[in-house]
Each structure stands twice: as C-alpha cells, then as structure tokens.
Amino acid sequence: MNLTSSHPFWSVNNGLPANYPSLQRNVSCDAVVIGGGITGALVAVHLAEAGVKTLVLDRRDIGTGSTSASTGLLQYEIDVPLRELIKKVGPVAATRSYQLCRGAIGKLEQLALRLKIDCGFERKPSLFMARTQRETPEFREEFQLRRKMGIEVEFYDAAAVRARFPFVRPAALFSKDGGQVDPHRLTHGLLAAGKRAGLEVCDRTKMTRLEETRRGVRITTHNGCEITARRVVIAAGFESKALLNAEAGTLKSTYAIISEPLPAISEWHQQCLIWESGTPYLYLRTTTEGRVIVGGEDEDFVNAKRRDALISQKARTLVKKFGRLFPNCPLEVAYAWAGTFGETKDGLAYIGVHPRFPHAYFALGYGGNGITFSVIAGEIIRDCFLSRTNRDAHLFRFGR
C-alpha cells in the first residue's frame, strides 16, 4: 500500500535521524513488533522497559509510513463526539475512553521528558467549532457532558469566539487539554530510548508470512530470515488490513499543507489547535518554528494515484479556508502532501488479541487522534504481555 505521497513534511525536514540495519539472520525473542511508526515505537519502548526481549521490524525506513504524514495533533477528543459515543458504546465506556485519551497526552509528555526526546512536544488548548447555527444545541449538550465527566472545557458563543479570533462561529468548545508534536522525531527518539533498554530495531525488512505455532509465532521476512517469538504485535498501521481485511475499519485519503514560517499570529488565541465539525473536515495547528499546518479535505477512496493527483487542488482549498479564518495572514505553502487514513465505526482504536491470531496483539491507532490511542496501546499490550490486569483493555477489543 502507498501510505503517503512523496514529501510529507516531517521526514523531509528531519532527514533520517538514525538508520537501522535490515535483518540478516534468524532470531528468537519474546516479542516481535511489526511496524516502526509511532505506534510500534510506543509499544516497543513499553515492552523493552518492562524487560521483554523485543525486536521491531519495518518494511520501510523507520517512521516513514503514516507517521511521517501525520500532522501531530494530540487530542483527547476522538472523531466521534462524546454524546454520540455514549449512544454507540454506553456512558461508562464512552466516558472512560475520553478520560484515557486525555490522560494519554500527559503520559506522552512525561515519556518525552523522561527519555529526553526533542520532538517539539507542546501543550496546546483546542478549539472545536460548529459550522452552523443548527449545531449549537448539540455543542451545548457536548459541553455539559464533558464538564460532567471533569474535562476542563468552556462553551464559546459567537461573541466569545469573535473576542478571541478574527472569525465568527455560532458555537465552539475550548478545551485546556491538547498538545502537538513532531511524530517522526518522537518515533526515532522512542526507538533510540528503547535501544538503550535492550530493544533491537531493523528496518527495510518486510514480514511476508505469519504462522501461529503451538507456543507462539513464526515470522518469515522477505529475505528468508525466520523469527520465533512468544508473541507478535501488529503495529503495521493501515497496512494491517492485509491481515484483517474489513474488520479493522475503513480507509480514506486526507490532505495537509505546511506554510513557510510566519510572524506570530496574535489574533490566534493561545495558538490553540483548531478543528471544525462535519465534512469536509478542516483542522489547523502551529509549529515551534512558527509554521502553520492545515489539514483535512478527506476523500472516500484510497487509490494513491487518484489521491496524489488532487494534492495541488486540495492545497489551494486549504489555503483558501485558512484565509477565510485568518484574512490578515497571507500563507505561503512550503509542502503539501496526502496520506491514507483510517476510521472505525465508533472512533475507537482496536487494541488486543484477535480471535484468528491468538498469539498476536494488534495495535491499530486509527482515527484523527491515532497517536493518543498508540500511547494507550503501549500500556495495554505491555500489561497483557506481563499477564497484568488492565481494566481498560476491553474498551478496545475486537468484536465489540
């Protein structure tokens, strides 16, 4: 699968922070993690720090799958609003899922600090805005539900939005908890830290066969090496579909641009994350270098040729939409790119064992806040591996 167009910003900007050998021998280990993106890196570091002998394999260079295309917004708010998630999974599971995503941002911050990873992590509030007046009652209900579960959120009416931004929206929710990161640097930093704890990392090594054995798994690579392990963790991102077909959600295409550095935009309240309800999706953030990232404009297909042919047109649309929000900030596009993106029926990730693969744990950080799910996956899979009880694992199980 072609996960991204050429030149997603992070991998161009960062180059190759580290290179790893491909696997050239047979290996026996406790856990083998398939995928060296942000999800695989988070799971691997949790396992390695727990003393589990772990090997990470990636068919590409590390961090150059979807992770290099991710715009790096860290949100507790999943693609499905709390009021809708309650209808889908019930109030207890919905509330707990939101709490876990909120907690994941703080855990990621602590991890980056503790492991001294320079990855542009910043705490940022987030503005979720309505497009139409008709949505105002839903925003009020969403506000009340979130407040009730202890989330620090304010309701902005049109006047409150106008007082803080150069645009107007009929309603918006301003949340304190959010963040942003360079996911590519974070991935490399996590793997470097994992290596210090005994992790082995091999890239440009593709898993071509996965066999369940009586006591674990046997994996064959494209160059004929064999890995035997107690467990495999499938953190292969949207390419996990090769094993799971439609069970893991639906794929689409999405677009993003990053600007040349701009002078600080004083009319952008706290340089918060901004995102809009409905379709076509629109979201924006700033970077530590003063650039602006604008993303969205999703399309319901995954054909890479068709997807990439639309990049220039989508970039123009994103610039136009940014201009409507910030008319005094002319934005020059430095890079524009596209990527494949996945959604699940309830907006929640799939994490854990699949009935067809009893010795495999899946870590599928799908959705607009896949990175926060990847943090949760790291903890759940580590706990499963160590036979510890994790009372949240059931929220993300297959077949829910």
Ligand SMILES: Cc1cc2nc3c(=O)[nH]c(=O)nc-3n(C[C@H](O)[C@H](O)[C@H](O)COP(=O)(O)OP(=O)(O)OC[C@H]3O[C@@H](n4cnc5c(N)ncnc54)[C@H](O)[C@@H]3O)c2cc1C
């Ligand atoms: C444009 C865009 C914007 C996004 N913005 C955000 C955002 O703001 N916030 C957010 O949280 N999420 C965002 N996402 C989603 C984001 O992509 C995911 O959250 C995250 O990057 C997924 O990481 P991953 O490690 O699961 O997948 P990947 O980064 O794709 O890593 C999976 C790895 O598995 C490897 N692999 C696959 N098959 C095999 C095999 N057979 N053998 C060996 N290796 C294999 C691949 O090479 C790949 O490197 C965005 C996605 C896109 C496309």
